[in-house]
Amino acid sequence: MKILKYSDITSHNLYLNRRKFIGSLGCTSLAFVPTPVAATQSYSTTAKPNTIEEITNYNNFYEFGTSKTDPAKYAHSLTTNPWEIAFEGISQNKKKFDIVEILKGKAIQERIYRLRCVEGWSMVIPWIGFPLRDLINELEVDNNTKFVAFETVYRPEEMRGQKRSTLDWPYREGLTIEEALHPLTFIATGLYGEELPNQNGAPFRLVVPWKYGFKSIKSITKISFKKEQPYTTWSSENPREYGFYSNVNPNVDHPRWSQATERVIGEGLFGERRKTELFNGYIEQVGDLYKGMDLKKYY
């Protein structure tokens, strides 16, 4: 069987041309959908991205082991082609889609996002992919959907970490439907203009830049639209320490450590800590989602 590469879906040239095209318009392709953010505003940060070596060798992906270097060592054993995603809570008869079908016709774009881990470190990552809303808008989602639940693939024979009960597998995460439809909420299928490496959640992962990294679930095989708040792995593992929302917030500490500052990966041994920003610096874009919400209570 032919191994499908990211470049088969979008050739590198086409990808670059698209970027040029988007750039010449002076706006992102998201200008086609009404958003509260000014059309000229880019969703990408201007911060300098981390190197590919840093991004691919420092990962939390417990499915491959609890050490940060385990995913780079062991993630190659995961088969990412073919890849199907099952949907629940949609009225279409067809409930399973191949990733190729999903990507067909999607405007692939680059998003340079900050990533803030709940452990107190941060990176800047140039993702490739499309806004999750572009996918949701194509589906006939059940009325009165309030939440979206995501599930990582469960394959202990390919993911050695799943043989041990470090977490209650499969890994699950969730968002409110408003969060899922937010233009910042992104599905990454690539990194640095190339196919997404397995250790970064290939072939299909979520990126929610204003929330702690663990919300951005990797290697997704199931997406469900729900009325009730879904089960989410870390908040069930330790509800006192990890909330359903888990928005980046320097004023709400993790019970065991401070969230006021973060170590910037790539700054080396003598790097200075960076002050953590509310919603990881995306307050202008997402502040409205949480207006009037007690962020200390809904952490």
Next chain:
Amino acid sequence: MAFSTLFRSLHISLLYSTLLIPIPLYFYWGIVNQLGPDPLRFIEHKYGELGLIFLLITLSISPLLKYTRINLVRYRRCIGLVAFYYIVSHICVYFFLDIGLSIDILLSDLQKRYYIIAGFFAFITLIPLALTSNNFAIRKLNTKTWNKIHNFVYIAIILSIFHFILMSKTWTTELYIYTGITIIILILKIKSSKIYRKLSTYSRAVISK
């Protein structure tokens, strides 16, 4: 006689330098960026973990002698002090590099963070041990006092394990291993303690009556 003393001190010095080499070596690798994307966390954790490992080795020496007749007692002081130097390095990385000499963060950590509090008291209990791990102190103090001071190491190991557990997100393999070894060491220590022996002879006496 003089020659054998010299030989002895020579091979102890060799052990010291071998066991301590990783401290400057890791630091150098950190400076030249050979320790992956997060060198600070790497050396901070590595020094702490090696400190714990050497502490566990120090504590294993007397049960090892008792149950297997392997005698490493003459290396105990050396390994114990090596553990202390790793722990000092670990704290230096935390204070000078991780929190960047910030007294504010240090004080708030010491008030709010249980793992920092546990680690801090583990270090405090080890200071008198390190200070009395020399011939001069042994000559000056009577054996009873010296032994009492050096039993603090059991408090230090319990606090160190709590420090490790409290900072971890989940139970990793390493954590299971270190906790397991600590529990075994503590059980053996309790079994060999005077109170336990008295109690067990007493209960046996009661049963036989």
